[in-house]
Amino acid sequence: MGVDQEQFWKYFNKWQPLFAETRTLLWRGEWLDNPYCPDCRYCCGPQDSDTPFPMGLLPWQLRPNLADDFYLLNGDTAYLAAKGCKSDGPCGCKLERIKRPVACGLFPLVLANGALYLYKTCPAVLAVPLYRFFELGRDAAIYLHNFSDAELRHIALNLSLETLAANYIDLEIRLFAADA
Numbered sequence: 001m002g003v004d005q006e007q008f009w010k011y012f013n014k015w016q017p018l019f020a021e022t023r024t025l026l027w028r029g030e031w032l033d034n035p036y037c038p039d040c041r042y043c044c045g046p047q048d049s050d051t052p053f054p055m056g057l058l059p060w061q062l063r064p065n066l067a068d069d070f071y072l073l074n075g076d077t078a079y080l081a082a083k084g085c086k087s088d089g090p091c092g093c094k095l096e097r098i099k100r101p102v103a104c105g106l107f108p109l110v111l112a113n114g115a116l117y118l119y120k121t122c123p124a125v126l127a128v129p130l131y132r133f134f135e136l137g138r139d140a141a142i143y144l145h146n147f148s149d150a151e152l153r154h155i156a157l158n159l160s161l162e163t164l165a166a167n168y169i170d171l172e173i174r175l176f177a178a179d180a
């Protein structure tokens with residue numbers, strides 16, 4: 001996922017009338033309960049860019065016929081791009097939560113380059129006070145500390161500093177040392 005300035009304002013103008021009332025986000029122990037998602041669905045659907053957004057899968061999520069559920073970059077990494085996600089259905093994600101990539105349960109929190117960021121274009125990020133996301137980020141970090149360093153590195157994105165600056169807000173929560 002990536003947005004330039006024009007797209008940011010396109011989404012801002014789209015979300016503003018849809019989400020006039022602020023909604024309450026809650027951390028549910030292993031995933032972020034985001035009441036903006038059912039009326040938004042941006043994350044799972046067709047993306048503006050065909051650059052793959054990788055979603056690492058963990059060993060216990062690997063199963064036969066994985067390609068029925070995901071577009072795959074390789075044997076343990078699904079991705080999302082212009083065609084959206086294969087598991088996106090008319091009523092949202094068709095997969096049980098345990099089968100979804102960890103990244104899906106975190107969004108709009110994003111683990112990238114060893115730290116937690118916030119994806120700027122999500123309507124929840126635009127509507128909910130930023131301090132709430134620092135609290136949710138701390139909760140998510142407690143959960144993510146259950147994973148090994150190798151697992152965290154596998155599910156994390158590696159983004160350029162330019163992309164981070166353009167599309168993400170730094171939550172100042174580091175989980176592992178980023179590669180040099």
Ligand code: SF4
Binds near residue numbers: 037038041043123124
């Ligand atoms: S952009 Fe935000 S509100 Fe929309 S589906 Fe993704 S996480 Fe949910």
Ligand code: SF4
Binds near residue numbers: 086087094
């Ligand atoms: S696995 Fe489900 S929640 Fe994750 S991107 Fe695909 S449809 Fe969305």
